[in-house]
Amino acid sequence: MRDVAIIGIGQTKVGEHWEKDLRHLSLEALQAAMRDAGVEHVDALYVGNMLSGELTGQEHLGALVADFAGLRGVEAVKVEAACGSGAAALRLGYVAVAGGLADVVLVVGVEKMTDATGPEATAALAMAADADHEVAHGLTFVALNALLMRRYMYEYGYKKEDFAPFTINAHANGMNNPYAMFHMKVTPEAYARARMIADPINLLDSSPVADGAAAVVLAPADWVRGSGKPVIRIAASAVATDTVAIHDRRDPLVLEAAALSAWRAYQQADIGPEEVDLFELHDAFSIMAALSLEAAGFARRGEGVRLALDGEITPQGRIPVATMGGLKARGHPVGATGVYQVVEVVQQLRGEAGANQVPDARVGMAQNIGGSGATVITHILIRDC
């Protein structure tokens, strides 16, 4: 196996892009990443996407994006793992370069969601859950997370407002990210007043439906060593799975796949959670942020919310999360999210995170979750100097 480096990053602003479709969004992100990497050709393209068929009537994104980007002939496929599609595409790109099957690989995550109506998007997102045993009973993605949040509050004695720090931190960080969908400060009062979607989850606990694309260029780390630029190495790449339906889990409040994926990643990188400088977690809902912090070893069971209440998740805290806004403020174009997370970790490790810069960040972790925890993909990036 070869060491793999991320040599280029690119992203579009997340939001409602009336004037751009899947092709244009992908192109904008991948051209930015290739410019940043200084490459004009790639050996393979992996496109992470969840809902292009359902929401835009277009599948076959590997060939589509390759053709549109002037990469005709290149190896290209779409990768799908629900909301974990972006990191799944990165995982395949990593495998190809690490295994020596390709040298320069382009990974793009893209999603176009705002052409659909709210109920259509809600129904489409629910396809990540168990169609026959969850969705058929009227469960939405929000409702599934609401079931977890209610039980969490019951078992550990938290109040609804105890979850506010996750939202407040994400939006405070999003204010300084030009690519973020939202640039608005959220106060505890605004959180308390937010409209209920599926109680106890309100609008500000939830990440928004959005359009966006992000891209990275991978190459053997040896190619860039000694170039004078910081080498951002993929020190770990680990996937784990769990039951698709929440009701089939032994203990729904433990994200077993998140724990498995994180601990496999720690093993590969030969580090522990205490060495991680920032954690781009999958805060599609506040409860997911809490459960991810616990699964990845940053908090004990039932103490993920406590960590946030103690101020430890801000850029100055012990384990900064959602440092560029996370899924809530940057936005959650589902199949693109996993790549956005990694792009943001690279920004942090390069020291290009501006006002949200985590001081001396050297080790960054990104964890992308498909469904309500059924596919979890963790990447650890380390800056080698």
Added chain:
Amino acid sequence: MSLPSKNWRLRNQRYRLVGEICEKCGAAIFPPRDVCPECEAPAQTPYVFSGRGEVYSYSTVYHPPAGFEKYAPYTVALVRLEEGPMLTAQLTDVAPEEVHIGMPVEMVTRQIQTDGDEGVIAYGYKFRPRMG
């Protein structure tokens, strides 16, 4: 999507709560999955659940997906069956503010989904409060 063929395939579990029992370790399994989640042995022996259980968690849905608009708001729950497994279902015959974790419930058969005004109606299990 409420396809007639799918409704027919799922009829035993949806109408009568028929799951499976593992002949090897005795685990009761619902929804049926043909491989025991406890010991990984093949498990295809039908087993009819009592339909009694209690609420593990619940939520009231105000923003329904396409196909469920006319039911909203409705309350959904994770129900722990007395035989052990948990399932996901809607609660019925109860006001949202009366639901609590640990509430005893029992299964009833109700309409669970429709495809538009002219479409197929799917029936299946819901749960209502149980006395005593």
